[in-house]
Amino acid sequence: LWKWNVTSCSDGPLLAVAHFTYLLVGATIFQILEREAERNNRNHFQLEKLNFLANYTCLDGPALEKFVKVILDAWENGVNPSGNSTNPSNWDFSSSFFFAGTVVTTIGYGNLSPSTASGQVFCVFYALCGIPLNLAFLNQLGKCLTNHLGRLERGVVSQTVKALAASSFFITGSMLFLVIPPLLFSYVEGWTFGEGFYFAFITLSTIGFGDYVVGADPAKEYISLYRSLAGIWIIFALAWLALVLNMGMTPVVIFLVCILFIISFVPYCLIMSIFYVEPENNVHRRP
Template sequence: MMPACTVPKVILYAKKNGVNPSGNSTNPSNWDFSSSFFFASTVITTIGYGNLSPSTVSGQVFCVFYAFCGIPLNLAFFKQLGKCFTIHLGRLEKGLVSVVPHKQAFEAVAASLFFIAGTFLFLVIPPLLFSYVEGWTYGEGFYFAFITLSTIGFGDYVVGTNPGKTYIYLYRSVAGIWIIFGLAWLALIFNMAASIMEHVLDQTYPSLRKQREAENMPSSEIEATSKI
């Protein structure tokens, strides 16, 4: 007879490897395409829930190299996606500059609309879906969304891990795509907020702007300015 102290370990090991301890059936593989895509998304975004991880030496070695190459590439992707959003906002600004008399007013309205639309798309609507599919409350769904997009990733709430539910095949893949584009939107929001704060500081403290311009100015221009 198996000692009682080893029973929980056996149950945890069985569940980790896809065996349903409550019956004779088995759960879908932990490493099907949808789960693997979701895992890959959490690696390159540095979220790392911890509920799924490679258990073989070869898988761990590959994961190290994948993260080593994937994280910088993902940051570059975020940067390019932010530039793409900025370009489209600039084109929209040029198209509507004749309608809006003040450029700064248009920029404030555009930034507000971008923030509101992104908030609904990435932080308000997804928790509704997670609550419906996972059986969570809306607060738990919003908590999961915030912890995910902030890259904290506690792992106490993770989508697609309830053994008592049957999920759509691409459910976790769609969640992985939501993570990637949600992080890109959040990064752009942070960049816009930093630009706004910088502009406010420039208007409040002109000396700071002159100092920053002097620091960014090439040495040849600094010498020419000093001679003048």
């Protein structure tokens, strides 16, 4: 998809060095930024566990460790430990539709996965057929929209009008798929705007860490089609990105998309830093 101008195999070693250097730099920075926080979280958990055992002397360490393991196993199987048996199913149609979308788009949040042998086997074959189908769909949709835009451009003589039309398309798509949805997710989920933008970027880049997932808070009542609508947003946003790439956008222009994303993100961060109150429980986060 990316239109890099690699002219010969002699560029291979240089690209390899640049690629692994980029990985090494990223690993170093992530380690610096996250390692201390992880250590603090681990120490905080151990302190809380010791305080819990001191307050409830009828429990011993092994029993608590066993219970914690049960909680972790439940979470790995898609059951939120903070909920109860009356919480909505993770496998209702809306959630299943959302899951199917994360499979074919290769996002794979990791917060929900098949636990039965039959479900796992079906998921393998479903992904084998669905991933190429999704790529073909996005590619064809991008080409069709590009052809329609090409016809419109041929009917326009002025280069200024063409530039304005392309800019309008670019800005409108960015607003519809990169700016407005994160704001809506932030409002519905009770996230900060920064968390909403983070979720949108991690989703549309198909990284899908799974630390933030829509419709995963058992304390909230979502409309029945909420996760299905989120899945549709993902498909059409990826189609828009495919169209941008099919229009011959260079990596420089894609970089400008990221800049627009960041610029639109900054004022909301400033506003929310003044008015936003952090929720007491971040149940949308994975442990």
